[in-house]
Amino acid sequence: MTGNNKVWRASLAGLASVAMLATMGVVAGTANAATTPDVADPKVTFVYNGKTYGTQEVTYGDSLVDALAGIVKTPSDADIVASGSAAPSGKFIGYYGEDGQPFDFTAPLTANTKVVAKYADDVDVVAVTFEGDYGFYPLGDATGYVLKGSTLDARQAPTDKADGQLTTAWSVEGAGVDTTKIADGTVDALDKIAVTRPKDGAATVTVKAKEFASDVKTLRFNGKSGTGLASTSYALNAYADGANDDDLLVDTTANSYAAPTIITPTADPTDSTKDKVTFGAWINEPGTKHSTKVGEDIANVKDGDTFEIDEASVVKYVVVKFDSKGGTSVAGERVLMDQGNGTYGFAKEPTAPTKDGYVFKGWANPSGKIIDWTASSDADNSPRVNYTKSAITLTAQWQATTSELKVTFRDADYDGKNADVAVKVNGNDFLSEDQAPSWTRDGYVLKGWTYNGNDFDFDAQVASDVNSGNDFVLTPVWIKVEADIVPAALKYVPAESNKYTTGLNVDGYKALFTADSWKTYSAAYTNVRKEYDQAVFASQDGKASAETAAKLVSELKDAWEKLVFEHNGGQDVTLDGTAVHRLFSPTQGEHFYSADPAEILMLTQKLTTDGGWNDEGVLFYTAKKGDQYADALASFTEDTKALKDVVTPILTDYVRFFNPSTGDHVWTVEGGDEYNALKPQDSWNEEGAAFYAPTFTGTTKVNRLYNGELNRHLLSVSASEQATLQGTGWTVEGLAVKGI
The missing domain is CATH 2.60.40.4270 (Listeria-Bacteroides repeat domain)
Incomplete structure (x- = not known):
């Protein structure tokens, strides 16, 4: 076994509830559980360039790798061309989900899903070859292509083959190895394979099993054996192990192993005359014949242990449907009756629907109560589903945005x-x-x-x-406020030369802002400074009291937050980089934003490999001379550091990140939550400061949108453009920048 042994195996309960919420109570209807048709099996749609080139039906709760019988292939050019797209150029770099992340072929599916095929230019990829035996290849072949400067994602790494061996280390060799991250040519996990590409030629990487674990145990979970429905049931990801098709084989060194989810196909989803059931346990057979529930640890496992579906562990389930009332469609779900001796279970909160002109307020049960997904079990609006009241449809509740x-x-x-x-x-x-x-x-x-x-x-x-x-x-x-911090506040945006602002260029600060806003601010500044001088003069220690300091800093803060930055509005290109242009690459289908005239010129040239971008013009303007005063106004200096926890800077520093794995760029606030989340990730490279914009007084609202299918972000200032894009798969994430 040489591949990724971290195949995700969801518990049976995980398919019907969120970690088995300790909450209950969707009560509705009067029909018996056997009167509702089953939920349809989900369909996976394969997409390239926005067009569907293939589909695959998946048994409800099963994984795509099982539906594909363990064989994942690279996209067919013929299928893509037949869909109406031109044949892709470059190299295939993997399948991605609607969230823009590599698709997990082993994850259970309960709703229709889109999978997007991604390609990259030959010069941007590194060929990685996996030698040896593996379970299956998410990249479609033993040789896959990984974007230069990136690390292989665990979801794109081949899985282990159940062969009695368990690899603990791999050798990684070739000109494409990123030696800054793999110094000794060895990794202890496939998702640590980091690649690079020399400028003077192609690069390849070869991966081989190097070290193996001892005392490996191989366990077998037999599928499609037994009688009745057990003869059609099997373990989730049975086809991911590269071994016997219907049986799941697992190599492990642990003394226990979590019993895998059992998949039970429905013979006829429209048949409402029979109870809908699956199985909830495995039995050691032959052996102790001890029954272990799905998701629970099987203790004291030994090499060669074999498990059969426990036919006595029948678990019934009911169907809950969601009526979105004109909103986007929401798939129904199966709810396992695994609580109260099979009398009830827990519904899982689905993804909220959307509807133009309305805000989604929640799901209402048939009695009209909006479901509280965190309510206690005795509440009549909790997500408990009773078996004898199973003909349940939850209805979307909407409120017009004009309310x-x-x-x-x-x-x-x-x-x-x-x-x-x-x-x-x-x-x-x-x-x-x-x-x-x-x-x-x-x-x-x-x-x-x-x-x-x-x-x-x-x-x-x-x-x-x-x-x-x-x-x-x-x-x-x-x-x-615990101390006198007024001197620091007087230094933050100095409006006059005084003993507190010695050495500061007051005229330089004045030039940053419009004349009218500076006039108002300057008057407020002078009043604060005079009151502070009086307070200091009257004090015994030459300092204002904390109470006085709080009052004066509050007044000064209110004044500087109303300052309006100057900009070079109306100019198409500004040498000081205040005009942020939006560019578009027809070949890459990507937008890019830059205020750097040299960068804009390079990208729009037609005769260079980096060129070919179309300049769509100025999107918004940023603060004039913002880069020159960033240290003083977008953060705090040694003189003003006492303000750090008390006030918010009036200038915001936006930095640019690049993800070489997806080709996506993100512009975000330096030091913000998103910045702190992206910075430590190997998949995102920080490319430095992009521009500086007002924190408070920017009048141009620049919204950020995201398209999961394309895995692209977009900045827009046009409400009509945003409305149009929302109808084509884009989601407005919210305000990104307050431009000028």
């Missing part, structure tokens, strides 16, 4: 707290920060607002998207 919502600003609980302030806003409008109250609190600075404990961005999403079309509450973030 008016109430937003309540609610203070924390303390003596002297501010009274609630409620405002009205249309569901399809953004809540304006101007609608938030200007609260103060002795000794504290109001840094921002939160919704359900998470930072709330007033321009990130329309009001109806915040709480599924319902009213919602925002809570202030109060930061306690």
Whole structure:
């Protein structure tokens, strides 16, 4: 056994519930469980360039590798051409799901699924050959192609063949090996294979089994044996082991092994006259004849142990359907009756549907109660499904985005707290920060607002998207000021030359902003500075009290957050890089964004290998001289570091990431949640600062969209463009940049 031995085997319960939610109660209907037709088996659609070139039906709950009888092939050029697309050029680099990630052929499928074939130019890939015996090849062959500068994904690594051997280390050789990550030519997992490509030629990598485990045990789970439905049932991923077709063979060194999921095909999904059943346990046969439930560990396993489906472990299931009421279709699901001696089970919350002009509010049971997927078992709106009340259809509840919502600003609980302030806003409008109250609190600075404990961005999403079309509450973030930090605040955006701003170029800061906004800010700055001087003069230690500091910093913060950055609007190309252009590559089907004139020129040239991009023009403008003042305004200097936990910078640094495995670029906020998630990943390369944009006063809302099928992100400022794209597989992720 030389391949990836981490084939995912879901528990039986995992196919019907989310980790067996400790919640219950979808009650409905009066029909007996045997009166509902079964859920149709899911269909996998194979797509290239947006067009379907093949399909494959999969037994409900089974994996695609089983449906393909363990043989995954590279796409056929003839099939692709027959679908209406031109034959792909370059090398096939794998199958991807709608989420843009490599497709997992061993994952159980319960709904229709799209699988996208991806290709890359010859010069961008490295050929990786796996020598030896394996279970199956997700890349379609023993030699697959991996994007240069990337690491092989575990979902694209070949699986182990059940042959009594278990590889613990592989040798990795060839000019394509990334020696910065594989120094000694050895890896202990296939998803650690990192590749590169020299500029002066092609590169290959050869992978061979090098070291093996001792005391390997081979277990067998027999499929399609026994009587009745057991004669058609088998273990999930039985075809992934490269051995006996219907039987799952497993090599392991462990003393226990989790009993695999049992797949039971439905002879006739439309037949509503019979109970719908599967099996829930394996029995050691021959041997101790001990029965072990699916998902539970089989203890004290020995080499050669054989297990049969326990025909006494029949588990009935019922069908729950979802009526989206004009929204996107949602597949029905099987719910196992594996609780209360087979009397009930738990429904799994499906993916929420979408509907133009409406916000999805939830699923209602037949009694009209919206399901609370976290409710306790005795609630009448929990996801419990009773066997004797199984003819259940849950109905989508919608609210028009034009409906008016109430937003309540609610203070924390303390003596002297501010009274609630409620405002009205249309569901399809953004809540304006101007609608938030200007609260103060002795000794504290109001840094921002939160919704359900998470930072709330007033321009990130329309009001109806915040709480599924319902009213919602925002809570202030109060930061306690423990010391005199006014000098740091006076240095952050200095509006006058004084003893606190010695050495700072006040005129330079002034030139960053519009004259009107600077005039207003400068007056507020002077008032704060004068009041601070008086407070210091009256103090005993030459410092303002923490309470006074909090008050003055709050006033200064409110003033600088209203500053409007200058920009070079109207100019097509700006030498200082404030005009962000959107470019498009017809050959790659990708958009790219750059404010660098040299980069734009290189990409739009027709005579270079990097060229051929079409310049679609300026998408938005960024802050003038933002790069020159990034250290001072997008972060905090040694002089202003005392403000770091108290205020938010008025300039935001956007960096560019590139994923060589998918060809996708992402522009994101430096230091933000997405940045921190991408930076440690080997699959994403940080390419540095891209541009600097206002944090508060940008008036051009730049939204980011994502298309899982194409695995591409897109920036757009056009509402009509976004509306059109949403009808073709794109999803609006929210506000990405506040441009000028």
